[in-house]
Amino acid sequence: MKGLNAVLGAAGLAVFLALGEAVPRLGLVKEQYFPPTSRIASALADELGDGAFWSALGDTLTGWALGLAIAVVAGVVAGVLLSVVPYLREATASTIEFLRPIPSVALIPLAVLLYGTELRSVLLLVVYASFWQVLIQTLYGVQDVDPVAEETARSYGLGTWARVRHVLWPTALPYVMTGVRLAAAVALILAITAELVIGAPGLGQQIAVAQTSQAVPEMYALVVVTGLLGLLVNVGARTVERRALAWHQSVRGEVAV
């Protein structure tokens, strides 16, 4: 069954790529704006041999990883603190509900004003967008602590810190993992957006450059790379999730007793 799915998936992809090749060649769309698959592939191969491409990729990944790391740490710490300190959650709930829906891209002018085209501009947008994903999931996760588990811990004399570490954190972890996976995807979108719009160094900026210089196949090649990055980010996040949550019922499946 799994093998069949893989074959079907590969076949679907092959058909898609073949269509991408055939449609422009048959003149159904303008080849100028929509080059055939083979042209994009050769442009991609050229890019892979270019040092500028690799440094742009490095810049994008730096902005993405650094921003995501900051957002995850800040989101988790804030989420746990808001839940553990009495009344803090109630006091901050309305503020969070106000700040959270602000689209990160609306902050682009602010980022440009503050930091220009530096990495810090990218970080501002990435962190703002992904922080909420982690924070909200952490808040939900922390609320999910089983009262029986909590009472068990208290009855065995576990103090506040020990309960956070041994009960609250493992309970919240599946939620946090979901938050991190969502945040990782959002962070990549925002990193590329910031480079594209602000002109901070990275793949987004390269795409903008390719566009203005009419290098259409190169532009598509770079778009393909960002898509592959997104795919890798998701697969990586899922792998980490499965490793860290081997005990959780969503991962462990049915167990024969």
Add this chain to the structure above:
Amino acid sequence: MVKGRSMLDVRGLRKVYEGSGRRIEAVRDLTFTVEAGELVCLVGPSGCGKTTLLKCMGGLLTPTSGDVLLEERRVTGPPPGMAFVFQEYGRSLFPWMRVAENVELPLKQKDLPRQRRRELVRDALEAVGLADAAGAYPWQLSGGMQQRVAIARALAYEPQVLLMDEPFAAVDAQTRADLEDLVRRLWQERSMTILFVTHDIDEAVYLGERVIVLSASPTVVQEQLKVDLPAERDQLHTRVAPRFAELRTHVYQQIQAAKRGSLRDGLTKSDPPPATR
């Protein structure tokens, strides 16, 4: 451990839950004593505040008035000399820890050296017959085995008093019989004081040296009854002994009386009069 010394004292315990305009008096006025090394069973009609009482005794709930004393010291929070076994073993054990880690966690809080912790964990798992399961996750075990792990965790904690809140209510009848014998054996081997809450009359009479019958909510002590069955009990013979039948009939009548809320009525009807204390 010297018998006859009072280990647990419950004095005038009262617990009223208040919230959102409703006021529920779960426990009205409870006074009783558990002696060191005793195995006492608490029975009562369902919803009579048994769990509330046990949580007050374990320092998990603050009583509205009255005191719980453990060796003459007032219980204000979970005392180190007490271990709790919950009914919901599946939720009481941590699924993210292996069996041995679950048993060891409370010991880490006691700041015991690693070597000593290892010994206690191994010893406790052996005592409940689960030495092989140390590396498994709780959810890989059957319900009865999970409750054994919870009991092992309590044993390793080396408590003076073991509080058990309907621990076998959720396991099947055969497993339940095994676990009851396990509790009797551990109690005899380790000379702990055990307070065992149950709604099952047969279980209370089979296990206990003494049975405390609680009234319906708001709860008071309906009756205290000494179980004068031989110390060596087994599922086959003890449960068919005439004395067992007398005692369980008596407790049953008491609980029926408690449900009707007519204390005097229940006392006059009980026959034959057992040795009460």
